[in-house]
Amino acid sequence: MTAPGEPRARMLVVEDNASLRGGIARALQARWGSVDQESSAGRAVERLGDPGVQPYDLVLTDLRLPGGDGLDVLRAARDRDARTAVLMMTAYGTIGTAVRAMQLGAFDLVQKPFELEELEVRVEKALEHARLVGEVATLRDERASRLGVDRIIGESAELEAAIDLARRVAPTRSTILVTGETGTGKELIAALVHALSPRANAPFVKVNCAALPETLLESELFGHERGAFTGADRTRIGRFEQADRGTLLLDEVGDMSPVTQAKVLRVLQDGEFNRLGGTRALRCDVRIVAATNRELEEAIQSGDFREDLYFRLNVIRIHLPPLRERPADVAALARHFLAEFARELGRPRTGFSDAALARLQAHAWPGNVRELRNAIERAVLLSDGPRIEVDNVALPERRSRPRGEEWRPELPAEGLPLEQVERAVLLEALRRSAWVQKDAAAFLGVSRRKLNYMIRRMGITHPTWRRNRGKPEDEGGGEAGPVEPPGIG
Numbered sequence: 001m002t003a004p005g006e007p008r009a010r011m012l013v014v015e016d017n018a019s020l021r022g023g024i025a026r027a028l029q030a031r032w033g034s035v036d037q038e039s040s041a042g043r044a045v046e047r048l049g050d051p052g053v054q055p056y057d058l059v060l061t062d063l064r065l066p067g068g069d070g071l072d073v074l075r076a077a078r079d080r081d082a083r084t085a086v087l088m089m090t091a092y093g094t095i096g097t098a099v100r101a102m103q104l105g106a107f108d109l110v111q112k113p114f115e116l117e118e119l120e121v122r123v124e125k126a127l128e129h130a131r132l133v134g135e136v137a138t139l140r141d142e143r144a145s146r147l148g149v150d151r152i153i154g155e156s157a158e159l160e161a162a163i164d165l166a167r168r169v170a171p172t173r174s175t176i177l178v179t180g181e182t183g184t185g186k187e188l189i190a191a192l193v194h195a196l197s198p199r200a201n202a203p204f205v206k207v208n209c210a211a212l213p214e215t216l217l218e219s220e221l222f223g224h225e226r227g228a229f230t231g232a233d234r235t236r237i238g239r240f241e242q243a244d245r246g247t248l249l250l251d252e253v254g255d256m257s258p259v260t261q262a263k264v265l266r267v268l269q270d271g272e273f274n275r276l277g278g279t280r281a282l283r284c285d286v287r288i289v290a291a292t293n294r295e296l297e298e299a300i301q302s303g304d305f306r307e308d309l310y311f312r313l314n315v316i317r318i319h320l321p322p323l324r325e326r327p328a329d330v331a332a333l334a335r336h337f338l339a340e341f342a343r344e345l346g347r348p349r350t351g352f353s354d355a356a357l358a359r360l361q362a363h364a365w366p367g368n369v370r371e372l373r374n375a376i377e378r379a380v381l382l383s384d385g386p387r388i389e390v391d392n393v394a395l396p397e398r399r400s401r402p403r404g405e406e407w408r409p410e411l412p413a414e415g416l417p418l419e420q421v422e423r424a425v426l427l428e429a430l431r432r433s434a435w436v437q438k439d440a441a442a443f444l445g446v447s448r449r450k451l452n453y454m455i456r457r458m459g460i461t462h463p464t465w466r467r468n469r470g471k472p473e474d475e476g477g478g479e480a481g482p483v484e485p486p487g488i489g
């Protein structure tokens with residue numbers, strides 16, 4: 001679909017004979033609206049490689065050109081975007097070059113001399129073909145990412161085992177607990193389970209249990225009736241209802257308050273819940289996938305997590321080991337992200353030097369795949385050549401301490417409430433970060449939402465934060481909804 005006045009297709013004509021080039025360009029321009037011209041192979045290749053120039057729908061190039069030949073133009077066009085259709089013009093059509101051009105992906109060859117009408121017919125056909133190829137590719141991508149299979153990259157036996165288990169349990173209704181450190185891909189696994197389940201066409205709904213204070217989280221999960229609390233001027237459907245017949249991901253499930261835990265347990269046991277302020281028990285058909293980066297077993301010991309809920313959630317457990325324990329995935333992921341960012345940032349990058357790859361493999365990746373992804377994006381931006389060199393890999397020196405020899409604070413003999421410790425650490429991190437929450441979150445290795453939630457829970461304020469009770473910083477547009485926990489009426 002094209003708006004009137006918009007070109008129907010973008011084309012590049014490469015031909016050294018100026019009058020022939022001008023004639024072709026005028027004819028195509030009249031019909032399709034946007035034609036650029038080049039007279040040499042070198043200039044054309046340069047233009048096709050320029051990230052500032054949008055890929056063409058069609059490139060029409062002479063085979064014999066000054067400063068190179070049409071096959072270079074063909075290669076450059078195909079490298080830039082495989083959807084570009086390339087037509088070759090040739091006066092001396094030797095079978096050899098024709099075959100070579102077709103092998104390299106040319107769509108068609110036009111024998112010189114030709115009538116402009118004949119050229120237009122061939123161009124029309126090539127464009128139609130390119131459009132169909134593009135459509136098929138899009139459909140295939142969509143289908144694959146709906147299935148979630150193409151998105152999980154890795155070669156380690158550990159990851160394979162996790163994917164394999166996800167595949168096997170996906171068709172069932174069983175509740176699944178996905179565990180692993182931050183950034184290991186728990187959400188991807190949850191999405192895969194949903195995509196491979198008979199529920200794939202119903203909603204996949206996510207709730208981050210760490211991001212909201214208790215009453216807001218409950219209203220988020222179960223919804224509320226009109227008038228349930230001040231400000232509840234409309235009935236609102238919760239995530240359980242939204243996920244009916246589908247899958248609900250309870251993310252950071254270890255951070256739910258005891259009251260909320262009891263209500264979730266009730267849904268798991270009886271399939272029933274009430275909206276806040278509602279008297280009628282509602283039923284829903286929801287498959288639960290829970291995810292956590294906390295050791296729930298420890299949380300049970302300390303009384304923060306209900307054991308009966310744990311048993312309900314932990315029916316099938318899929319554990320994602322940290323990246324440092326599956327080095328085989330580092331290279332595969334690095335290449336994957338390199339291709340992704342090279343494309344996205346329009347900076348063709350072909351690979352890593354041995355030293356750069358070694359550096360990536362030696363790093364401990366405390367932030368796991370998320371950190372690796374960020375590191376590769378940075379490396380693509382920092383590099384100039386086609387290859388990522390070791391100097392482009394900027395990794396923080398801070399080595400993560402192996403478990404077992406972790407930081408041991410000195411505690412007073414008479415004991416110390418955990419909350420006080422948390423508060424002290426939080427305040428110190430904020431002070432060091434000049435009260436910039438983003439930096440404090442990075443310092444503590446938690447998400448900004450989590451930090452914000454803790455700040456609110458502890459009632460910490462600072463004059464530089466505009467709205468102390470709200471989201472104090474520039475965090476506008478978050479999904480957290482209303483800011484003040486509603487009192488339930």
Ligand SMILES: Nc1ncnc2c1ncn2[C@@H]1O[C@H](COP(=O)(O)OP(=O)(O)OP(=O)(O)O)[C@@H](O)[C@H]1O
Pocket residue numbers: 151152153154180181182183184185186187188189291292293333369370373
């Ligand atoms: N195996 C993988 N292949 C491709 N991308 C991955 C893989 N694992 C993780 N990622 C990417 O890394 C990032 C973090 O993954 P994800 O959000 O699933 O982690 P998580 O375990 O849920 O982290 P958190 O505990 O912080 O919520 C995402 O951008 C995700 O797409």
Ligand SMILES: [Mg+2]
Pocket residue numbers: 186187251291
């Ligand atoms: Mg997650």
